[in-house]
Amino acid sequence: MNPSQVPTPDTNLEAYLQSAQSSQLEDLSDWLRIPSVSTLSRHTADVERAAAWLARKMEAAGLQNVETVPTDGHPIVYSDWLHAGDGAPTVLIYGHYDVQPVDPEELWNSPPFEPTLRGDNLFARGASDDKGQLFAHVAAVEALLATSGSLPVNVKFLVEGEEEVGSPALYAYLPAQTKKLSADVCLISDTHILSPDQPMIIYGLRGVWAGEITVNGPSQDLHSGMFGGAVHNPNQALAALLAQLHDSSGRVAVPGFYDEVQELTESERIALAKVPYGDVELLQESGAPAVWGEEGYTVTERIGARPTLEINGMWGGFIDDGFKTVIPAEAHAKVSCRLVPDQHSSAIGPMLEQFLKQIAPPTVEVSVNTLQHAPATVVPLDVPEMQAAARAYKTVFGVEPVFSREGGSIPIATVVQESLGIPILFMGFGLPDDNLHAPNEKLHLPNFYRGIRVGIALMQELISS
Amino acid sequence: MNPSQVPTPDTNLEAYLQSAQSSQLEDLSDWLRIPSVSTLSRHTADVERAAAWLARKMEAAGLQNVETVPTDGHPIVYSDWLHAGDGAPTVLIYGHYDVQPVDPEELWNSPPFEPTLRGDNLFARGASDDKGQLFAHVAAVEALLATSGSLPVNVKFLVEGEEEVGSPALYAYLPAQTKKLSADVCLISDTHILSPDQPMIIYGLRGVWAGEITVNGPSQDLHSGMFGGAVHNPNQALAALLAQLHDSSGRVAVPGFYDEVQELTESERIALAKVPYGDVELLQESGAPAVWGEEGYTVTERIGARPTLEINGMWGGFIDDGFKTVIPAEAHAKVSCRLVPDQHSSAIGPMLEQFLKQIAPPTVEVSVNTLQHAPATVVPLDVPEMQAAARAYKTVFGVEPVFSREGGSIPIATVVQESLGIPILFMGFGLPDDNLHAPNEKLHLPNFYRGIRVGIALMQELISS
Numbered sequence: 001m002n003p004s005q006v007p008t009p010d011t012n013l014e015a016y017l018q019s020a021q022s023s024q025l026e027d028l029s030d031w032l033r034i035p036s037v038s039t040l041s042r043h044t045a046d047v048e049r050a051a052a053w054l055a056r057k058m059e060a061a062g063l064q065n066v067e068t069v070p071t072d073g074h075p076i077v078y079s080d081w082l083h084a085g086d087g088a089p090t091v092l093i094y095g096h097y098d099v100q101p102v103d104p105e106e107l108w109n110s111p112p113f114e115p116t117l118r119g120d121n122l123f124a125r126g127a128s129d130d131k132g133q134l135f136a137h138v139a140a141v142e143a144l145l146a147t148s149g150s151l152p153v154n155v156k157f158l159v160e161g162e163e164e165v166g167s168p169a170l171y172a173y174l175p176a177q178t179k180k181l182s183a184d185v186c187l188i189s190d191t192h193i194l195s196p197d198q199p200m201i202i203y204g205l206r207g208v209w210a211g212e213i214t215v216n217g218p219s220q221d222l223h224s225g226m227f228g229g230a231v232h233n234p235n236q237a238l239a240a241l242l243a244q245l246h247d248s249s250g251r252v253a254v255p256g257f258y259d260e261v262q263e264l265t266e267s268e269r270i271a272l273a274k275v276p277y278g279d280v281e282l283l284q285e286s287g288a289p290a291v292w293g294e295e296g297y298t299v300t301e302r303i304g305a306r307p308t309l310e311i312n313g314m315w316g317g318f319i320d321d322g323f324k325t326v327i328p329a330e331a332h333a334k335v336s337c338r339l340v341p342d343q344h345s346s347a348i349g350p351m352l353e354q355f356l357k358q359i360a361p362p363t364v365e366v367s368v369n370t371l372q373h374a375p376a377t378v379v380p381l382d383v384p385e386m387q388a389a390a391r392a393y394k395t396v397f398g399v400e401p402v403f404s405r406e407g408g409s410i411p412i413a414t415v416v417q418e419s420l421g422i423p424i425l426f427m428g429f430g431l432p433d434d435n436l437h438a439p440n441e442k443l444h445l446p447n448f449y450r451g452i453r454v455g456i457a458l459m460q461e462l463i464s465s
Numbered sequence: 466m467n468p469s470q471v472p473t474p475d476t477n478l479e480a481y482l483q484s485a486q487s488s489q490l491e492d493l494s495d496w497l498r499i500p501s502v503s504t505l506s507r508h509t510a511d512v513e514r515a516a517a518w519l520a521r522k523m524e525a526a527g528l529q530n531v532e533t534v535p536t537d538g539h540p541i542v543y544s545d546w547l548h549a550g551d552g553a554p555t556v557l558i559y560g561h562y563d564v565q566p567v568d569p570e571e572l573w574n575s576p577p578f579e580p581t582l583r584g585d586n587l588f589a590r591g592a593s594d595d596k597g598q599l600f601a602h603v604a605a606v607e608a609l610l611a612t613s614g615s616l617p618v619n620v621k622f623l624v625e626g627e628e629e630v631g632s633p634a635l636y637a638y639l640p641a642q643t644k645k646l647s648a649d650v651c652l653i654s655d656t657h658i659l660s661p662d663q664p665m666i667i668y669g670l671r672g673v674w675a676g677e678i679t680v681n682g683p684s685q686d687l688h689s690g691m692f693g694g695a696v697h698n699p700n701q702a703l704a705a706l707l708a709q710l711h712d713s714s715g716r717v718a719v720p721g722f723y724d725e726v727q728e729l730t731e732s733e734r735i736a737l738a739k740v741p742y743g744d745v746e747l748l749q750e751s752g753a754p755a756v757w758g759e760e761g762y763t764v765t766e767r768i769g770a771r772p773t774l775e776i777n778g779m780w781g782g783f784i785d786d787g788f789k790t791v792i793p794a795e796a797h798a799k800v801s802c803r804l805v806p807d808q809h810s811s812a813i814g815p816m817l818e819q820f821l822k823q824i825a826p827p828t829v830e831v832s833v834n835t836l837q838h839a840p841a842t843v844v845p846l847d848v849p850e851m852q853a854a855a856r857a858y859k860t861v862f863g864v865e866p867v868f869s870r871e872g873g874s875i876p877i878a879t880v881v882q883e884s885l886g887i888p889i890l891f892m893g894f895g896l897p898d899d900n901l902h903a904p905n906e907k908l909h910l911p912n913f914y915r916g917i918r919v920g921i922a923l924m925q926e927l928i929s930s
Contacts, residue, residue: 039787219752287684322504408690
């Protein structure tokens with residue numbers, strides 16, 4: 001750009017944002033090509049590559065003190081820009097560069113790690129959860145630094161590679177780093193908005209308990225023709241146990257499960273009823289034959305404000321092609337619970353195991369192994385940062401955001417909130433049909449570019465909040 | 466051997482049988498090294514190699530008209546020796562050269578396709594089911610032809626490579642070959658005896674129905690945090706359906722399942738009570754924590770004379786290492802039923818599907834796909850060939866065999882019995898703890914060598930029956 005034609009800062013920024021779109025897309029696509037699946041050990045080197053890629057990108061964007069912190073698991077990436085001056089607030093931006101596994105891979109319409117543009121959408125594992133959403137904030141910082149040389153607020157990035165496996169390294173890292181990470185507000189873009197034109201601020205996220213149920217029967221696999229009918233089949237026993245985890249009204253049947261649950265207040269039910277999402281939208285997005293769930297609650301309430309128990313995986317016996325007449329020695333289920341205030345996430349595993357041991361027949365043995373747990377998070381609606389967030393959305397989208405509670409969990413959010421003592425802004429720009437954790441994950445590109453603008457607008461709004 | 470020292474035929478045979486043991490073991494081990502797993506398409510070439518190996522062995526043993534019959538699936542191997550002269554009976558010896566899959570392979574103490582001798586046992590997939598047992602009859606023919614140049618009876622071998630996948634090729638082959646396969650009796654060694662010193666003749670085998678249950682829910686995998694509690698999880702729905710397939714007394718709860726079942730007669734119950742096998746033996750062999758099954762029946766009755774329904778495999782959702790919070794689009798179970806007279810094997814699939822569709826909630830769809838089915842077989846105890854079989858066992862083991870009904874199924878036996886109109890002798894020499902269809906399958910070698918002698922004795926006894 002010719003110095004004699006320097007435009008006003010805003011015009012300058014606008015021109016930058018328009019011309020940078022193709023390189024932003026190219027950069028993000030580069031990152032998405034790295035299969036950083038944190039839960040599969042065969043991808044460990046890929047996860048490290050994704051961390052190194054991000055560190056290089058942060059340097060290029062003008063962020064400082066870029067650090068790739070080794071941990072017992074996958075690295076944490078830190079960087080900052082702290083020159084906003086006296087009195088300027090500090091924003092801690094959290095995200096994760098690890099992604100979910102891709103199976104069943106045969107259901108992807110394009111390879112999960114070959115980002116593919118179809119219409120307005122970029123298809124790739126991690127496009128929305130969370131590489132795309134996190135990248136937008138790096139791009140927002142880059143845009144401001146490139147066009148004005150500074151940021152209105154101080155910024156710290158804290159990015160982990162273990163969000164999809166329960167954040168063990170970050171749990172260990174946080175308590176000792178509260179000074180380094182001190183900030184006034186934490187921004188997390190790992191949620192979705194209602195539709196491309198309707199932003200939404202999540203003020204509550206459910207907690208989670210996840211674990212494995214194992215049923216043991218005979219000491220080795222048996223021939224079902226020679227032992228069937230006289231030995232209790234662990235598959236059958238597990239099915240019977242799993243069938244007893246819900247009652248006929250869709251409630252979780254584990255005794256004590258609802259004891260600490262905060263019932264929804266009338267005003268909260270009225271607020272949630274305003275969320276333009278119901279049975280029709282649920283059926284459309286899920287393709288399910290019918291709505292299901294706890295009697296007496298709307299789907300928005302079931303998903304956002306009620307606890308659940310889901311069987312995420314189950315397996316036992318012969319599951320390859322063809323046929324094998326076997327009674328397996330054991331059968332397994334991976335189960336997760338979404339939790340709401342004030343459920344104690346640490347109590348769920350023992351509670352479930354006690355119930356299962358009590359209802360299991362003497363013909364099998366059952367045990368429960370906890371893999372991760374974290375309580376629910378709720379952010380007060382009246383903090384000034386929440387209002388700044390609402391204005392930032394309004395500036396970019398032209399409409400007020402709705403406030404909702406969401407079904408997903410970001411366990412680390414609770415820890416950030418508690419250890420740093422700061423409010424959290426869940427300002428996503430994913431969409432409900434982004435196929436998170438499923439085949440054909442995508443990112444709606446118009447919202448990706450809007451996300452960059454929201455990141456910029458938030459930095460600007462926070463100085464007046 | 467020096468012609469001037471030719472011993473009497475029996476001494477000659479005895480010397481042969483003693484000196485041939487090491488080469489018989491070596492030959493069988495060669496065959497067991499070929500991983501002829503019929504149900505896995507990656508082993509197709511191995512299955513063909515196993516057929517070719519058998520054909521060569523038959524030639525070497527002195528059998529004639531050796532033929533490897535190509536089919537739509539795996540080849541059938543035929544051979545015969547038909548020079549016993551006018552009036553001599555003909556024995557059709559059936560067996561199979563295919564084997565079960567080996568998973569879970571990590572539980573094998575030695576590689577499944579590297580036959581390993583530990584104590585008196587040879588460990589390998591197929592050692593007992595059925596390569597070892599079939600090989601014994603080839604070795605019996607070889608021994609007689611080598612020492613006396615002839616057999617007392619005519620012999621035909623019919624060996625398939627699809628027994629573990631429902632014998633489709635043999636079903637297609639048999640009806641057109643009834644003349645070629647015509648015989649007076651069929652001998653099948655694919656069952657077990659009670660203990661190394663107690664032979665047993667199986668006079669009844671259960672039939673089988675095998676198929677897959679599929680539960681479909683949402684049109685794609687969903688994030689359980691965003692849809693859990695509002696969409697019916699197919700894993701949960703399948704578990705609930707499977708849990709309803711048995712009632713609390715261990716009976717199959719599918720309406721109509723027992724309608725055609727022949728109840729045991731009092732005399733049959735008395736006979737089965739003499740089988741020295743009960744709760745203690747069952748627990749010892751299976752390693753199960755407790756006995757299970759249909760109330761009002763002993764374990765021998767449950768296994769041999771009552772129909773069953775077993776879940777051989779089930780799977781849905783994320784079953785890899787780690788964790789994935791998914792609601793799967795579908796969940797599956799592989800189910801098999803063992804059937805008794807006079808259950809119609811073709812009726813089971815529709816019966817099961819009708820029941821499942823009736824009890825399934827509108828929030829999922831359920832379907833049943835039949836993979837194979839065959840009715841039960843019972844052989845009259847009073848045919849003369851059955852008495853010849855008893856004498857053959859007595860000659861070799863020194864004790865009378867017991868008569869029992871067994872839980873396993875050899876569907877093709879029914880077809881042989883019906884299409885050729887001949888009785889079937891189930892004269893096994895496997896043992897109950899041979900780990901058929903499980904890790905560490907083994908063959909008890911003393912019984913392998915006795916099996917060869919039983920084969921010889923049977924040929925000799927049949928001419929006087």
